[in-house]
Amino acid sequence: MAKIVSQQVYSENKQVEVIMEESPEIVPDSIFKKFFLEVASLTIFTLRFFKEVIKPPYEINELMKQSFLIGYKSLPLVAITGFIIGLVLTIQSRPTLAKFGSESLLPAMVAVSIIREIGPVITALIFAGKVGSGIGAELASMNVTEQIDAMQVSDNNPFKYLVVTRILSATFMLPLLVIFADGVGLMGSFVGVNIKGNVSAYLFFSQIFQSLEFGDLFPAVIKTFFFGFAIGLIATYKGYYSNKGTEGVGKAANSAVVLGSLMVFIIDMIAVQVTSVLQN
Template sequence: MKFLSSHQSGFISFFNEIGDMGNFTGRYFRELFSKPFEFREFLNQCYQMGNKSLLLVGVTGFILGLVFTLQSRPTLMEFGAVSWMPSMISISIVREIGPVIIALICAGRIGSSIGAELGSMKVTEQIDAMEVSGTNPFKYLVVTRILAATCMLPLLVIIGDFVALVGSAIIENAKGDVSFTLYFNQVFEALEFTDLIPATLKTFFFGFAIGLVGCFKGYNSNKGTAGVGKASNSAVVFTSMLLFVLDFIAVFITDIFYS
């Protein structure tokens, strides 16, 4: 009975949280389209999320390209299909691996930092201080962060994809004597708009999810420093899970429309 009731309360709190998040999302859209817009803070957040994550995304993307190519080469060689390398790598990176891996990296980097920052602001009354000073903290802190994440993630993914392809091209160049020109010719030969556009569109949703969950967890964190840690941790965990769900939905929709 106790077991059941603990599960029941778990369910209830889960659905409560979903409901709260729904309200939070609704408030985001209301505040997004009402004046004033905190443009300076938005730019600042874009810089914090974009430029400060660039190195991480670049290194991850580069290694991703290298490793992916190195790992796939032997298998393709077995089939005598090494010349398909650029097509295979580019399609898998642009369609799936690039967006998902980079979004996960950003969930760790951006989501956790948003969660921790807003959590500690909440705990140390900074959010109250902001409200008291006549600034809408939701607009200033939440709207700008979610919007910045939504806008910056596609850029990071595009750059990360490109760097990954460069990494892959370097391996192909070194191991398979494929020139960069030939490599990228084959890449663009293989890629279609149906690969690039849906993959880019879904990264906006990924960015939105990262910003939304990070802000939600941070903005609603409990009192105390433990609350900050919890907010940042659960932001990453929940965002990562949400990213896969969103990816599944995106792939499903793409599949319906393009096949």
């Protein structure tokens, strides 16, 4: 016999209950049910973002503040990571290329690798770890301490102030960070090339620019907008609708990183397929 069960999903800022009939024959596992309810809730959240983002008033000051915190404050971490990636990739690739007598292709190979794939993906993963967890934990702790409710009852729109600004900042700051990381990565590669050789900066960068095409750079930058959007969306969603209690804060931060990182790989896989179809 079917029994009635209910599940909390979220619409606007209010808890809304979805009552549905559960039949063991139709829904064999509650994991599926939870998954689809989560997808429904995330879809409502995403649609609300697009509704709020175009509706005035615009939170320009908060957007600037978040862009500073999300973008500028991430520069040192992204720079160090980018430099190390460029350096290590160069050092690791040299012996293989040397076997084929193609050491001269080292700058071009590293540049294409960094700009097409490694720069965007590694920077996005670092971004998901630093920014995603930060947003998830911040919003979840605001939720636990009723600060989000307080904003709502004081005639402010917490969704617009907290969610829209953070998603927009993440979407627009990540591409800039990726371009910066790519540049620093190439500097790291230059250092790596010169550990066992003597290549001038002019020659190194000439080889890089000769080997790169518009088709290498453009899709790589475009996909980072989607990476940033996905990381911001998941982090704000997990934080905004976290469970009450300190445990909820930890879970929100954790799932923001895990799901954000997973989304980076999924989007990357789709982007590679789309790019290869468009280029053929």
